[in-house]
Amino acid sequence: MLGLMQSQQLLISTLIDFAERHHGEGEVVSRRVEGDIHRTTYKDIAVRARKVANALDQMDLAFSDRVATLAWNGYRHLELYFGVSGSGRVLHTLNPRLHPDQIAWIANHAEDQVLCFDMSFLPIIQAVHSRCTTVKHWIALCDADKLPADTGIPGLQSYEAWMGKQPEQYTWPEFDENSASSMCYTSGTTGNPKAALYSHRSTILHAFSGALPDALNMSARDAVLPVVPMFHVNAWGLPYSAAMTGAKLVFPGPAMDGKSIFELIESEKVSFAAGVPTVWQMMLAHMQSANLKFSTLKRTVIGGSACPPAMITAFNDVYGVEVLHAWGMTEMSPLGTVCTLKNKHLSMDSADKMNVRLKQGRGIYGVDMKIVDEMGKELPWDGKAYGDLLVKGPWIISEYFKGEGGSPLVDGWFPTGDVATIDPDGYMQITDRSKDVIKSGGEWISSIDVENIAMAHPAVAMAACIGMKHPKWDERPIIAVVKKPGSEVTRDELLAFYEGKTAKWQVPDDVVFVDTIPLGGTGKMQKSKLREMLKDYRLPML
Ligand code: AMP
Numbered sequence: 001m002l003g004l005m006q007s008q009q010l011l012i013s014t015l016i017d018f019a020e021r022h023h024g025e026g027e028v029v030s031r032r033v034e035g036d037i038h039r040t041t042y043k044d045i046a047v048r049a050r051k052v053a054n055a056l057d058q059m060d061l062a063f064s065d066r067v068a069t070l071a072w073n074g075y076r077h078l079e080l081y082f083g084v085s086g087s088g089r090v091l092h093t094l095n096p097r098l099h100p101d102q103i104a105w106i107a108n109h110a111e112d113q114v115l116c117f118d119m120s121f122l123p124i125i126q127a128v129h130s131r132c133t134t135v136k137h138w139i140a141l142c143d144a145d146k147l148p149a150d151t152g153i154p155g156l157q158s159y160e161a162w163m164g165k166q167p168e169q170y171t172w173p174e175f176d177e178n179s180a181s182s183m184c185y186t187s188g189t190t191g192n193p194k195a196a197l198y199s200h201r202s203t204i205l206h207a208f209s210g211a212l213p214d215a216l217n218m219s220a221r222d223a224v225l226p227v228v229p230m231f232h233v234n235a236w237g238l239p240y241s242a243a244m245t246g247a248k249l250v251f252p253g254p255a256m257d258g259k260s261i262f263e264l265i266e267s268e269k270v271s272f273a274a275g276v277p278t279v280w281q282m283m284l285a286h287m288q289s290a291n292l293k294f295s296t297l298k299r300t301v302i303g304g305s306a307c308p309p310a311m312i313t314a315f316n317d318v319y320g321v322e323v324l325h326a327w328g329m330t331e332m333s334p335l336g337t338v339c340t341l342k343n344k345h346l347s348m349d350s351a352d353k354m355n356v357r358l359k360q361g362r363g364i365y366g367v368d369m370k371i372v373d374e375m376g377k378e379l380p381w382d383g384k385a386y387g388d389l390l391v392k393g394p395w396i397i398s399e400y401f402k403g404e405g406g407s408p409l410v411d412g413w414f415p416t417g418d419v420a421t422i423d424p425d426g427y428m429q430i431t432d433r434s435k436d437v438i439k440s441g442g443e444w445i446s447s448i449d450v451e452n453i454a455m456a457h458p459a460v461a462m463a464a465c466i467g468m469k470h471p472k473w474d475e476r477p478i479i480a481v482v483k484k485p486g487s488e489v490t491r492d493e494l495l496a497f498y499e500g501k502t503a504k505w506q507v508p509d510d511v512v513f514v515d516t517i518p519l520g521g522t523g524k525m526q527k528s529k530l531r532e533m534l535k536d537y538r539l540p541m542l
Contacts, residue, residue, distance in 0.1 A: 010204040012181050013086035013172035015243040020046035023220060023246030029268050030074040031253035031260070033120045034146075037267075040075050042243070045082070048163065050170035052083025055163040059137055061089055061113055064180055068092040068112040068135075070103070070121045073230045073251040076141045076159055080116060081182075081230070081239050083163075085200070086172050091182040093231040096121050097521035104128040106185050106193060107135060110401070116141055116159065120254055122151065129153050177201035183401060184233050186330045195401035196330050198234070202395040205366060206333045207240035209395075214340045215364045216272070216301055216324065220246035223268055223296070227252055227261060227275030228304070232522050233334040236274055236301070236326075247272075258286030269296040276304035276523040277311060281461070284314050285484070294319050301326050301338070303360075305524050306430060306448045308455035312357055317350075327360035327430060331414060333395040336369070337361035337428050358452075359429040360420075367393045369428060370413065371420055383423030386431050386444070389416045419444075436527050438467035438477050445477050445506050447527075453501050454479050457494060459487035464517045464525045465508060468539050476539060479508040480530055482517055510540050 019026060024043035032038050056067065067084045069091065071077045084091040092110050094103055103124065107115065108131070115132065116139040117125050129138065129152075138153050140146075144161040181200045185193035211218040216238075218224065224247045226235040234240070242249045250268045252261060261283050265273060280302060286292070300315060303326035315321040328334030339361030345353055363369050371379045371387040379385040390413035397414060399407055408414060419432045431437070431446035438445040447465035454463035462482040467475035483489065491511040498507040518529035 009174060009177040009200070011086070011172070011174070011177060011200045012082065012203055012240070015204070015207070015240055016042070016046045016049055016082040016086065017172070019243040019246060026220070026246050027223075027248045028075050028078060028251070029249070030251040031255050031264060032074060033072065033118050033142075033254055038075060042246070045075060045079055047168045048079045049082035049086060050168060051163040051166040052079055053087035053170045053172070054166035056084065056087050056089060056114070058166075059114065063088045063175070064090055065114075066090045066092045066110050066112045066183070068094050068107060068110065068115040069231070070094045070096050070115065070117040070124065071141055071231070072118055072120070072253045073226055073235065074118075074141075074253050075251065076116075077230050078239055078249070078251075079163075081234075082243075085181040085203075087170075088173050088175055088179065090180045090197070093182065093184055093234070095185070095229075095231045095521045096124060100124050100127045102193070104131040106195075107132045109192075110183060110185075110195065113137065114139065118142075118254075119146065122148075126152055177204075182234060184231075184330050192404075194404045196233075196333075196397050197401045198333060198395070202333060203234070203237070203240055206237050206335060206395040207244050209364050209366045210237045210335050211241040211245050212365065214362070215335065215338045216241065216274075217299070217340075218242065218245045218247050218272070222272050223248040223250055223270045225250045225252065225261075225265060225268070225270040225273040227256065227273060227279050232304075233328075233330050236303070236328070236334055238274060256282075258282035258284070262286055262292060265297055266295060271296055271298045272300070273297060274301045277302055277307050278305075278462075278519070278523045280311060280315075284311065285461075287319070294321060297321050299324055303327055303334075304522065306360075306452070307358075308452050309354065309358055310452075310456040312354065316357075323357065325357060325360055327418075327428065329416060331397040331408075331416075332367070332391060332393075335364055335395075336367050336391060336416075337363050339427070342425060356427060359423070359427040361428065362426045363428070366395065367391055369422065371422055376410070381422040381424055381426065383421055383427075383429075386419055386421045388434060389418045389420040389428070389430075390414060391416055436466070438465070438475050440467070440470070440475050440477070440505065441473045443505070447477065449502065450477050450479060450506065450508055453498055454481060454494065457489060457497050459483055459489035460494070461485075461487075462517050462525075464527060464530055466527050466531055466534070468509070468537070470509075470539060477506070477508040478510045478512060478534075478537075478539070480512045480514050480517060480534065482514060512537060 019042040026042040114137040144158045226238040299322040301324040325339040328336040450465035461484040470476040518526040
């Protein structure tokens with residue numbers, strides 16, 4: 001017997017329809033590439049998303065054709081999120097931090113038909129446009145009068161001229177909710193990048209679950225600042241969850257420095273912000289040096305890389321902001337776990353609470369997890385056993401676009417490439433990427449643990465722990481450190497700082513001071529590059 005409920009496809013267009021009808025006055029504020037602050041509403045975003053859909057129809061694009069963006073977080077990007085996917089095309093968010101050769105390769109692989117870009121990326125487009133063989137239409141995200149006369153890009157139009165003249169009415173098409181809605185290429189640390197292809201259904205379910213109180217806890221009373229880029233896994237789904245809840249959206253545009261982010265948080269009364277640890281590090285440094293405090297920020301979700309304990313303490317204890325440590329990946333839309341406390345934790349003292357908060361958190365509804373040993377045997381959730389982390393759920397990849405790399409699943413589970421423990425309460429803690437794990441004398445050393453201790457030292461801006469070959473112990477950890485400007489610490493002082501904080505054999509053998517640690521396009525430390533940088537390095541006493 002079937003249920004007798006209405007059958008309605010879960011489509012992204014319903015999100016913007018809802019936001020327009022129920023939160024039409026809800027604000028969307030953007031710092032633009034032009035430098036000014038732009039203010040609009042969900043009502044206006046909805047109207048302009050429909051204009052985008054009409055403009056795309058005029059281009060004779062087929063269902064599922066790819067429309068690419070190369071853009072910062074801003075209102076025009078948001079209009080494309082809804083206009084492109086809502087009209088049945090696939091939004092392909094390109095990452096401008098990649099090398100132009102990689103951008104051209106990805107655009108060709110995705111077979112992008114249209115490419116919309118912020119004017120700050122004009123030089124990239126000028127460098128790659130002749131190599132993007134499938135792109136038929138180039139759109140600059142600017143006013144008509146801001147388009148330079150001679151860009152060398154054939155048929156280039158301004159966004160405002162392109163969509164501005166279109167009718168405000170548009171009937172969103174109805175189609176199978178499993179249709180592709182957007183795509184994002186993985187960081188591609190090895191080999192060519194591969195694309196995760198999200199569906200309308202997966203996106204809506206992810207937005208639902210992501211907005212829940214024990215996940216990101218989003219509501220119409222929030223002002224949300226996604227510092228995480230809209231070109232990286234759909235800004236963790238925040239644009240969709242915001243439309244679903246009517247939360248105010250605040251977009252930082254290209255200004256990601258600590259001062260600009262802090263000012264935006266204050267001026268727009270932001271209650272909730274999301275970003276990777278490197279962004280928050282810049283902001284905390286700015287606040288510290290200028291002796292500033294937040295007046296409205298209540299919580300911040302930090303993920304993408306392990307959040308150092310020192311950062312959680314600074315947010316919690318100094319600024320009164322709750323940190324939600326979260327974990328996920330491109331292949332997971334991205335949310336997998338969020339660290340929120342259970343009732344039983346509330347009465348704990350702050351040190352014990354901190355031990356919970358440090359973990360990457362509990363699986364949110366929809367994400368199932370397990371850890372397995374080398375033989376694939378499931379390991380207990382005892383907080384001690386660590387193994388390869390596998391996940392499954394309705395917003396987790398089943399295969400990559402065009403079947404690249406073959407089937408990624410093992411018995412229906414997606415291997416994340418992370419190594420983790422899970423405790424009896426279901427809190428998962430990442431110890432490493434499997435390829436970064438350090439094996440010393442038959443025991444594993446968590447590079448994240450070693451880094452977290454160094455990061456707690458006041459003179460350390462960034463720290464990366466890697467394993468070095470050792471004739472006796474197989475591998476020994478060393479720590480590469482970038483010092484904070486104007487701060488000093490010696491090798492011996494830093495090694496002494498480890499005393500009492502970890503087992504002796506887990507203390508790194510050496511400290512190497514470096515000017516920078518290589519970061520990838522999504523702000524993650526690229527340890528393969530660091531290893532290359534230090535290829536002539538030898539452990540002391542060898
Ligand atoms: P990406 O697909 O580029 O978002 O990268 C996903 C990977 O980032 C994960 O598989 C983890 O290795 C890492 N990652 C994401 N969030 C965290 C976190 N909170 N702590 C540690 N590693 C993380």
